[in-house]
Amino acid sequence: MLRLLAKSVRQYKKETLLSSLFVAMEVVMEVLIPFFMARLIDRGISAGDMNYILRLGSMLLLFALTSLTFGALSGYFASTASNGFAANLRRDIFAAIQSFAFPNIDRFSSASLVTRLTTDINNLTMAYQAIIRQAVRSVSMAAFSLAMALRTNARVALVFAGVAPLLGFGLIFIAIKAHPFFRRALKTYDKLNNVVQENLQGVRVVKAYAREAEEEQKFGHISAEVYRRFSAGQKRVAFNMPLIQLSTYACILLISWLGAGRIAAGGMSTGELMSMFAYTMQILMNLMMLSIVFVQIIIARSSAQRAAEVLREQPSLRSPAHPLTQVRDGSVEFREVDFSYVNDESKLCLAGANLAIAAGETIGILGGTGSSKTSLVQLIPRLYDVTRGAVLVGGADVRNYDIEALRGAVAMVLQKNVLFSGTIAENLRWGNPEATDAQLREACRLAQADEFIMGFPEGYNTHIEEGGTNVSGGQRQRLCIARALLKRPKILILDDSTSAVDTKTDALIRQAFREVIPGTTKLIIAQRVTSVMDADRIVVMDGGRIHAVGTHEQLLQSNGIYREIYQTQVQGGGDFDE
Amino acid sequence: MNKNGVIRRLLAVMTGKYKAELLLVLLFILVSTFANVAGSFFIQRLIDTDIPLALQTGSFSGLLRVIAVMAAVYLAGVVCTFLYNRMMVSVSQGVQKTIRDNLFQHMQRLPIRYFDIHTHGDIMSRFTNDNDTLREFFSMSLPQLISSLATILTVTVVMLLLSPVLTLIVFVFMLATLAASRRLSVTAAKLFRQQQAAVGDLNGYIREMIQGQKVIKVFCHEQETLAGFDEKNAALQTFGEKANQRTNMLMPIVMNIGGAQYVATAALGGLLALHGLGGVTLGLIAAFLTLSRTFSAPIGQISAQVNAVTMALAGAGRIFGLMDEPPEADEGYVTLVNARLVDGHLTETAERTGLWAWKHPHSDGSVTYTELRGDVCFDDVDFGYSEEKLALRNVSLYARPGQKIAFVGATGAGKTTITNLINRFYDIADGKIRYDGININKIKKADLRRSLGIVLQDTHLFTGTIADNIRYGRLGATDEEVRAAAKTANADGFIRRLPEGYDTMLSSDGGSLSGGQRQLIAIARAAVANPPVMILDEATSSIDTRTEAIVQRGMDALMEGRTVFVIAHRLSTVKNADVILVLEQGRIIERGSHSDLIAAHGKYWQLYTGKLG
Secondary structure, three states: OHHHHHHHHHHHHHHHHHHHHHHHHHHHHHHHHHHHHHHHHHHHHHOOOHHHHHHHHHHHHHHHHHHHHHHHHHHHHHHHHHHHHHHHHHHHHHHHHHOOOHHHHHHOOHHHHHHHHHHHHHHHHHHHHHHHHHHHHHHHHHHHHHHHHHHHOHHHHHHHHHHHHHHHHHHHHHHHHHHHHHHHHHHHHHHHHHHHHHHHHOHHHHHHOOOHHHHHHHHHHHHHHHHHHHHHHHHHHOOHHHHHHHHHHHHHHHHHHHHHHHHHOOOOOHHHHHHHHHHHHHHHHHHHHHHHHHHHHHHHHHHHHHHHHHHHOOOOOOOOOOOEOOOOOOOEEEEEEEEOOOOOHHHOOEEEEEEEEOOOOEEEEEEOOOOOHHHHHHOOOOOOOOOEEEEEEOOEEHHHEOHHHHHHHEEEEOOOOOOOOEEHHHHHOOOOOOOOHHHHHHHHHHOOOHHHHHHOOOHHHOEEOHHHOOOOHHHHHHHHHHHHHOOOOOEEEEEOOOOOOOHHHHHHHHHHHHHHOOOOEEEEEOOOHHHHOOOOEEEEEEOOEEEEEEOHHHHHHHOHHHHHHHHHHHHOOOEOOO | OOHHHHHHHHHHHHHHHHHHHHHHHHHHHHHHHHHHHHHHHHHHHHHHHHHHHHHHHOOOHHHHHHHHHHHHHHHHHHHHHHHHHHHHHHHHHHHHHHHHHHHHHHHHOOOHHHHHHOOHHHHHHHHHHHHHHHHHHHHHHHHHHHHHHHHHHHHHHHHHHHOHHHHHHHHHHHHHHHHHHHHHHHHHHHHHHHHHHHHHHHHHHHHHHHHOHHHHHHOOOHHHHHHHHHHHHHHHHHHHHHHHHHHHHHHHHHHHHHHHHHHHHHHHHHHHHHOOOOOOOHHHHHHHHHHHHHHHHHHHHHHHHHHHHHHHHHHHHHHHHHHOOOOOOOOOOEEEEEEEEEOOEEEEOOOOOOOEEEEEEOOOOOEEEEEOOOOEEEEEEEEOOOOOOOOEEEEEEEEOOOOEEEEEEOOOOOHHHHHHHHOOOOOOOEEEEEEOOEEHHHEOHHHHHHOEEEEOOOOOOOOEEHHHHHHOOOOOOOHHHHHHHHHHOOOHHHHHHOOOHHHOEEOOOOOOOOHHHHHHHHHHHHHHHOOOEEEEEOOOOOOOHHHHHHHHHHHHHHHOOOEEEEEOOEHHHHHOOOEEEEEEOOEEEEEEOHHHHHHHOOHHHHHHHHHHO
8 A cells, every 4th residue: 555655756756865864964963962062061161161162162053053954954855745745646546536437436426535635635745744754853863862872871871761662652552542532533523514514405404394403402412422532532642741741750860860870970970961861851752753643644544545545446447459449320239238337237227228229310218217218328438338238339349449439429418417617618618629619609509508608798708617506407408418519429318418408498409409410319318208209219218128119109009108108298288497 | 803802702612611620720730830840940959969969978868859859749740731631631622512512503593594695615614624723723732832831931930030141042042933933934824825725726626527527537538637637736736835845944943943042051151150150050051951941842832833823713713703693583472382172262282183273472461372274475575685686576475274376487586485485584575474364473483484394496315214304394203104204205115115114324415315216205204294384396396207197196195285385397286276376587477277377378378388389
């Protein structure tokens, strides 16, 4: 996992190393200061040598300045390295998502992908920087200080050998004990946010049923749980400070006692004793810093797992090695097609589908909710692969095409369609980046969108908000159809794409299709009978099977389901549309 | 709200419940700091008196005694440190819980209008981002700030007592530290704002693209999407790197100025001691040096916390801002009670009788009861979502108990608006709405809403089982009643086919169900409430026409004997209404039964025939 993530360091290896190097050099300078301080006191102050004090004093000031420079340089490089690493990793994950096929996308919720690209990357960046700078600093600081303490007086320094490991283990023990509480607390926190989110989305339901008190109770309950779990974690962390103080004080007292003995025996000077105190602080403080880094690493571990999960995910659909790049025509054929979203033959949502569609034909598809209308058509642009059987486009199996070439020839307007923030023209050019303004207008005229677009003060330059919320549902659908038309596809699939368009406009769109793009194969999924009535043939889907295929007249005569739909809709009236 | 106001309010919340704890915390901090500082005196004594004495006399018993005393003082310090850390946990978590709970309670009481103007994301961030910064503040910054300040204060006093001259040196260096960190944080703050903007920009792009990922695939637009990403990613990298560089420099600067100060103190102290000036001794220098270390560490800590504190105060300001929003006003006093007929008179009763009455207390102390029948009447009502533009004008309508009233018209004609006024999601600007003859302003909102069953245009389900979701309509409903309601709505069939049946857990707004199934559950939820008045706002729009025909039968059963307001664009739903109202731009332009309106050859006729033509 770590090796996988480390790949994203790439061009920032140099900065990473420099950052660690400079921080180590900073540490050397910082540790040397107490060492020479001992001399300043013993040879300067105790001996009354003013010159020595001044000389050594200014030298030590220079040390401090150098140390500052090294520290700042380390900070500079650490920032470049960690932000560079973050940018690379973010790009790697985003690029991995872009390579995902539909089945991959289904496996991850979009919210979880967003979290991976934001929160998880943040955690990882912080951990990365903590490791290359703080951890290096703390480890080398503790090590150098210990070395200097040993050099100053090995016998007295043995105190550290006893206290430091105890403190280190203690701090790590606390961190390990506290971490599960925080993890659970954060999960509960997510639950709490979920309640808030639901209450925001369902504020009208809550108010309509006057359930404010119950919702408060629900919230209060989880809020109390958050309180308990965070408190439990924090209470364990509350041992940190006392433990550090205890160790520091113990060291000071032990060093005083042992040091006094050594001084009495003539084996140590007062200045050296003072340096020992300074080393005590440095060693123990850095152990504490190290335990903070340790916690950060624990937190980042689950982020690293989530990030690696995306990086490891293999796109489930790929273009073949020697792909076909030309789609001959718009004919489509389903041969004994079984399909399951989970690739499990016992959970088929489409079974035994056989259907041949000639180029230029218009096919209507009708059926109840869950009858697999969408599943059927999604196989044509190879959004999913069949579980058994084959789907042929232009006479060749879709799996033999270059995916981009196939999807260029098959335009599908998805049921859950999305416009992106940007101008209308920018959105339309998704279909064809080179489209001229005249081509845009032509496509929009076909989709009956030109009129309302020109009605906007800024016409085709009207800005679309994220998700297309500033145009009506029917307008959004027509823009999506126009966008698909700009591909000049050989096959056009509309998956319930005119549900919010009024019946009359819907009819105009179909009329335009008939007159202007007669050569394009058109598959139209609809809820309304009137949307498919005039198709060349109509496919009736029921329970994951093709139930019947025929013209309107044939089906009306021979097919019970079709007749029922027709009667409830047309004879019982239809829609009032806007 | 200004900074001081926010701080004062935070303090008010803290002292409100935890006055005693906070006082104890303060006491413990003082003891703990004192123990820490006493260590410096101890070192001074050790070097100046005890060690030389032990050397002279060869007896270490005096030294041992001093160390023992010191050990006791230190131990007290450690215990106090533990105690205040432990107590701060309860205080800070408790305060956070109080703020969180109050925030939620207040949010619940805000009028619908507030939710119209503010985006969900905006309100959500009070609970997420702003709460997170407060959490950081309370669990990290605040304890550190308190102990840092306490340390600085005590150390300053002691340093002054030991040697005013050396203290001056320490102060000079401290000012240098502050000046340097201030300069850094000013440029850093600007860069941070730019970084935040870049983060927002990139995250917005990521969210939008991930949500539209399938469209990207269909259009093979991956390369373009990556190009857009790279641009924003690079911007974030640049600003992030620069801002981060500034903060990274802060610590080395603070630490090493501290180091320089250490050296300067020692050197100058040494010079003073040599000349016997200012009463400086070797032990005093030693003590002072440890003290000055104790002094510069908290300065570094405080400067590291400045950003966190600023952010927390801004977050708290936004949280308090939401809490200051005026809640939904409810001056109603007429309540809904269970009733029973005794000798032809309505009397109040505790158990559920199926008969409901409005309890109407009068100013003279008398109470009258009016049967809840479902008679709704609009008298010349004007209403606007904003002051400038009226959404409804001169709307008058009446619905007799048991009648079905249908609204027809284009988007924005005001259909949903009318239903929003009946349950008082909004208050009218002019005119009157009466419910069973009572002005609805006099009815307590919760009771008014309990008497109305509403199935909204956008179905919303909560995390919980399907049964829980249906029971939302009436919390006391038995399993049989839930089942019966689901049967009425024709939801029983599909629910029982689910592996876990009624116990199927729903999450993320019932995402695992189809739009139609979710609507059926919402209808069942209204059915279990069994109210005399129903409002159905496009309740069957996501159900395919075949299913709808089946649902329709259930709906007919549901509507039987109730006053029903229905908004639909399917003719079959509207046709058999007692009265159809055609709305256009906030006005009722036609009213009558289906056959009346067809005969009138007006707008309704156009809509009706236009579609078949």
